[in-house]
Amino acid sequence: xxxxxxxxxxxxxIEDIDEEADFATLQPDQPLRDQLDLDSMxxxxxxxxxxxxxxxxxxxxxxxxxxxxxxxxxxxEPLLKNA
Amino acid sequence: xxxxxxQAADSYDVIVIGSGLGGMTSANRLAxxxxxxxxxxxxxxxxxxxxxxxxxxxxxxxxxxGFPYGMVKxxxxxxxxxxxxxxxxxxxxxxDNPQFSLETTFDRQDFTSILHNHFHIxxxxxxxxxxxxxxxxxxxxxxxxxxxxxxxxxxxxSDVHRLLMEPITYANGSTLDDPAITYGIVFSNxxxxxxxxxxxxxxxxxxxxxDELEKNGVTICTRSKVERIIVEKGRVxxxxxxxxxIEAKAVVSNSGITNTIDNLTDHRAFSEEFLEKAAAxxxxxxSCQVYIGIKEQETIPDIGDLLxxxxxxxxxxxxxxxxxxxxxxFSLYYPKTRPGHDRYTIVASMNSRFEDWTxxxxxxxxQEKELLIARTLIDLDRYLPGIQKKIDxxxxxxxxxxxxxxxxxxxxxxxxxxxxxxxxxxxxKEVGGLFHVGSVGIIMSGWLGAINYGVIVSNxxxxxxxxxxx
Ligand SMILES: Cc1cc2nc3c(=O)[nH]c(=O)nc-3n(C[C@H](O)[C@H](O)[C@H](O)COP(=O)(O)OP(=O)(O)OC[C@H]3O[C@@H](n4cnc5c(N)ncnc54)[C@H](O)[C@@H]3O)c2cc1C
Numbered sequence: 174x175x176x177x178x179x180x181x182x183x184x185x186x187i188e189d190i191d192e193e194a195d196f197a198t199l200q201p202d203q204p205l206r207d208q209l210d211l212d213s214m215x216x217x218x219x220x221x222x223x224x225x226x227x228x229x230x231x232x233x234x235x236x237x238x239x240x241x242x243x244x245x246x247x248x249x250e251p252l253l254k255n256a
Numbered sequence: 257x258x259x260x261x262x263q264a265a266d267s268y269d270v271i272v273i274g275s276g277l278g279g280m281t282s283a284n285r286l287a288x289x290x291x292x293x294x295x296x297x298x299x300x301x302x303x304x305x306x307x308x309x310x311x312x313x314x315x316x317x318x319x320x321x322g323f324p325y326g327m328v329k330x331x332x333x334x335x336x337x338x339x340x341x342x343x344x345x346x347x348x349x350x351x352d353n354p355q356f357s358l359e360t361t362f363d364r365q366d367f368t369s370i371l372h373n374h375f376h377i378x379x380x381x382x383x384x385x386x387x388x389x390x391x392x393x394x395x396x397x398x399x400x401x402x403x404x405x406x407x408x409x410x411x412x413x414s415d416v417h418r419l420l421m422e423p424i425t426y427a428n429g430s431t432l433d434d435p436a437i438t439y440g441i442v443f444s445n446x447x448x449x450x451x452x453x454x455x456x457x458x459x460x461x462x463x464x465x466x467d468e469l470e471k472n473g474v475t476i477c478t479r480s481k482v483e484r485i486i487v488e489k490g491r492v493x494x495x496x497x498x499x500x501x502i503e504a505k506a507v508v509s510n511s512g513i514t515n516t517i518d519n520l521t522d523h524r525a526f527s528e529e530f531l532e533k534a535a536a537x538x539x540x541x542x543s544c545q546v547y548i549g550i551k552e553q554e555t556i557p558d559i560g561d562l563l564x565x566x567x568x569x570x571x572x573x574x575x576x577x578x579x580x581x582x583x584x585x586f587s588l589y590y591p592k593t594r595p596g597h598d599r600y601t602i603v604a605s606m607n608s609r610f611e612d613w614t615x616x617x618x619x620x621x622x623q624e625k626e627l628l629i630a631r632t633l634i635d636l637d638r639y640l641p642g643i644q645k646k647i648d649x650x651x652x653x654x655x656x657x658x659x660x661x662x663x664x665x666x667x668x669x670x671x672x673x674x675x676x677x678x679x680x681x682x683x684x685k686e687v688g689g690l691f692h693v694g695s696v697g698i699i700m701s702g703w704l705g706a707i708n709y710g711v712i713v714s715n716x717x718x719x720x721x722x723x724x725x726x
Contacts (some may be wrong), residue, residue: 190333214708218333221715221725230719 174253179246186222190215201242223249227256257574258302258478265475267503268294269721271495272510273482273520276304276662277703278693279384280465280509281334281710282717283342286508287472289718294504296497297472298481304510304662305609305669314549314601315594317458321426321587322562322604323703325449330707339464346451350560351422352639353583355415358687359560361421363450371471375416381652382583385409386447392440394699398674402439403432406593407708416428422564426585428705429540429607429670430698431573438674438698445704451562457594462694485516487525491688495638505724506689506717513672513680513692514539515664526686530679540578542655542667544608546632548660549649550600556646559639562587579612585635604632610655610666625652670702671695691717 174182177178180201187209194209205211216239223229229252231239238248269291272283280302283295301307307318324534332340349362361365363577364386366570368438371377388409404423410416417432420443424430430438469476484496494503509516517526517534526534550556566583568575576583589601604625616624629652636643659667684691693713695701700709 198724214330214333214711217712217715221718224718228722230723251676 174250174256176246178252179249179253180242181241182226183219183245183249187211187215189222190218199242204240205242205245206240206243227253229253257466257475258297261477261480261498262499263475264294264477264480264502267494268292268475269297269504270294270506270508270717271502271504272511272693273485273495273516274298274299274304274694275302275476275478276510276694276698277306277706278695278710278713279304279508279706280389280469282508282510282691282693282714283474284465284469284472285334285711287469287474289714291718291721293474293530294502295322295469295476296480296482296495297476297478298663299661300478301462302476302478303467305658306374306458306462307661308458311549311651313549314547314599315457315597315602316547316549316603317587317589317593318545318603319703320453320458321585321603322451322453324445324685326445326454327452327704327707329709330704334707334711335465336468336607337469339461341493341532342455342460342464343523344455345449346453346559346561347450348558348562349423350563351419351565352563353571354420355418355568361450362446364447366450367447367596370419371416375413375419376595377410377413377416381409386444389440390444390447392437392444393707394437394441394677394697396437398435398437401433401434402430402436405436405439406432406460414570419715422566422583424569425573425576425607426564426605428698428701429668433573434698435674441699442702442705453593455595457544457589460594482511483581485690486520487687487690490525504689506691506721508691508693508717510660510692510694512539512664512668512694513537513676513683513696515663516683516692517679518665521687521690525690530682530686533675534679537679538673539665539676540670540695541609541671542658542699543653543669544613544628544655545653546604546629547649547651547653548602548604548633548636548643550602550645550646550681551648552599554600554646556600556640556643558590562586563639565635565639576607577609579608580627581606581608581616582632584632584635585598586639599687602636603635608667609666610659611696613654613656621654621656625654628652629653669698672697674698675713684720689720691720 272295275297287293335505486493492507563586568582587603655667680696716724
């Protein structure tokens with residue numbers, strides 16, 4: 174997957190979690206949590222969805238990598254390079 | 257719909273033991289993720305403590321007194337929209353005790369104004385207090401107790417401590433000596449928007465959940481008590497039920513954590529260190545309840561949805577647990593609770609100790625139950641004068657009743673104290689494929705806590721199963 178595709182994947186998963194999420198003003202380098210009103214349960218949903226769709230196992234200690242859109246892409250890029 | 261146990265297959269991906277809200281949620285999520293799931297429940301109906309019963313045209317709810325607004329999002333994401341749309345606010349929460357009498361919507365805004373106008377607490381103190389509790393996380397330092405937290409912000413103000421603590425003690429059995437973070441997390445959840453309930457009653461909720469489980473392909477068997485979790489070479493192999501072995505790659509126990517370790521699993525499956533820590537788990541208190549049914553044609557005025565009442569001079573965790581406590585909550589169920597079912601019921605709830613009720617002889621036990629009912633009706637008469645004449649059903653439940661229906665250690669109503677969370681979260685590191693879900697650690701109890709914990713655990717189980725499959 175390209176960086177753009179990974180970004181689209183993350184946003185699609187977030188949209189499934191919260192259909193009212195507004196991406197128009199989303200700052201890719203700022204925490205998703207503050208901008209989209211996501212809580213820790215929502216991050217768990219992202220982890221579970223990535224496992225379901227791409228067989229990715231994200232250990233708990235890596236959850237902080239999912240903080241912002243950019244950090245998600247940086248973390249997932251090597252893991253999804255063949256996806 | 258549950259199927260007869262004889263129809264259960266010989267092997268599954270996951271077996272969930274117990275259909276409390278935690279167990280049902282794990283079963284639902286795992287089936288949704290594509291695993292083959294068997295849900296086994298000892299009782300004849302689903303729901304665990306989220307239950308109800310019928311008497312002479314009345315429907316009594318056991319644990320539908322109120323939950324935080326977070327249930328809306330949680331039900332939408334992990335159950336379905338029909339369930340979410342039935343969640344409605346309880347707007348009239350009443351406190352009445354020798355220190356103060358007031359009515360509130362039990363949210364941050366209203367509490368801020370009450371603390372300021374009624375208790376004359378400076379605005380800045382109130383704001384810092386709310387900000388402090390809202391920022392608490394379960395992994396934070398837990399050395400500070402709730403008592404210390406209250407003394408820091410409201411020194412010597414036993415009236416304020418009572419306002420802040422009493423409802424939470426009823427909600428999860430915690431006391432001033434439990435870690436402040438457990439208080440902060442639960443209190444903030446409520447303060448977010450207030451107290452909510454499920455319109456249509458517990459029976460409707462469990463019915464909708466049961467439909468969703470079926471839709472996602474979960475096989476459900478009731479009247480199926482798991483006798484033993486089978487462990488071989490450090491891994492679960494399945495469970496033993498009604499003399500039959502059913503195999504599974506993973507087992508999720510929604511039986512209490514102490515039950516799971518002490519009664520369902522062979523101790524040899526665990527390390528010494530783990531058993532030592534498990535032995536130190538303290539379970540929470542149990543409850544007493546009095547269920548009161550109002551005659552069919554009678555009505556009662558709106559005196560509030562949830563009443564925290566006490567004639568004890570000050571708040572005291574021990575007094576709340578006393579067999580003859582002067583403190584109790586009244587939950588009022590007006591016809592709006594179950595639209596179309598035009599009846600009124602009232603449930604009085606008290607916290608209670610298992611030992612106080614198990615040490616009694618059968619005769620003495622029945623006498624104490626009658627006295628409990630009598631005291632409750634006297635207290636209720638203060639709010640609804642002449643209520644005795646409008647009643648056509650009254651009965652009581654004690655810690656023995658809760659133990660009987662859920663098998664929980666000492667009839668615990670709210671799982672374990674804080675240390676239970678760590679044991680519950682780490683059991684799968686001891687025995688491959690064995691997981692626990694259900695009320696633990698104070699914060700993972702209550703309807704919202706149990707459901708969210710069900711999701712957290714199903715994520716662990718899903719990860720484990722997908723690893724196995726390679
Ligand atoms: C009186 C009372 C009032 C409450 N009021 C509220 C409230 O107003 N709001 C709120 O949010 N929460 C309330 N609670 C708490 C809430 O009901 C519980 O925290 C929650 O329902 C517990 O869910 P759980 O997943 O831990 O499972 P439980 O409900 O404890 O269920 C466990 C299930 O496992 C089954 N089981 C156990 N062992 C076996 C076995 N060996 N084989 C098969 N099945 C087994 C039991 O039969 C049971 O069905 C109240 C609790 C009580 C007791």
